[in-house]
Amino acid sequence: MTMGRLTDKWTGTKHPRAGTPPHPATELRAALLALGGPQTRFTVREGTAKEKADLVAEFELPAIEVTLRTRMRLDPDTHEVRVLEERWEPTADNARRQYGRGPANKVYRQWDTTTGFDGRRHRTETSRFSSQDMRTPLQRVVLGAGWTWRGTLLKF
Numbered sequence: 596m597t598m599g600r601l602t603d604k605w606t607g608t609k610h611p612r613a614g615t616p617p618h619p620a621t622e623l624r625a626a627l628l629a630l631g632g633p634q635t636r637f638t639v640r641e642g643t644a645k646e647k648a649d650l651v652a653e654f655e656l657p658a659i660e661v662t663l664r665t666r667m668r669l670d671p672d673t674h675e676v677r678v679l680e681e682r683w684e685p686t687a688d689n690a691r692r693q694y695g696r697g698p699a700n701k702v703y704r705q706w707d708t709t710t711g712f713d714g715r716r717h718r719t720e721t722s723r724f725s726s727q728d729m730r731t732p733l734q735r736v737v738l739g740a741g742w743t744w745r746g747t748l749l750k751f
Contacts, residue, residue, distance in 0.1 A: 606746030607698030609734055617674040617741035624650065624669060626736045637729045642666060654729050656722070660685050660692055661703050663729055675743045680730070697748045701726045
């Protein structure tokens with residue numbers, strides 16, 4: 596495996612299918628903004644100067660204190676979307692939240708405990724969200740527009 600392909604795997608970089616013509620940045624931006632909403636469980640909004648991003652996709656699960664954020668910068672010259680994936684989640688002891696960055700395949704679940712007809716306690720999963728539930732639709736739009744999804748870990 597070459598160094599470029601190894602780095603791409605490590606950062607989560609994906610390239611469009613060969614021969615896919617790149618769409619204009621304005622079309623890509625509009626398509627990404629149209630993704631967020633109730634059907635996706637995450638939002639996509641314009642980024643701020645403080646965030647140093649053109650667009651930001653966010654998912655929050657307040658009950659278990661999880662926040663996933665994907666900051667995106669569109670580079671029309673290279674047809675790349677530079678991406679920084681961030682997450683805040685509780686530590687093992689739930690005493691505080693920890694920060695992580697880069698692509699991580701995580702699944703977050705909420706559970707409810709009820710007493711069944713047999714008098715025993717049962718745990719029922721009430722909510723599930725995977726980091727792929729946000730990343731996959733974003734990548735699909737970017738790659739379908741002929742742009743590269745360029746994952747970053749350190750410098751954004």
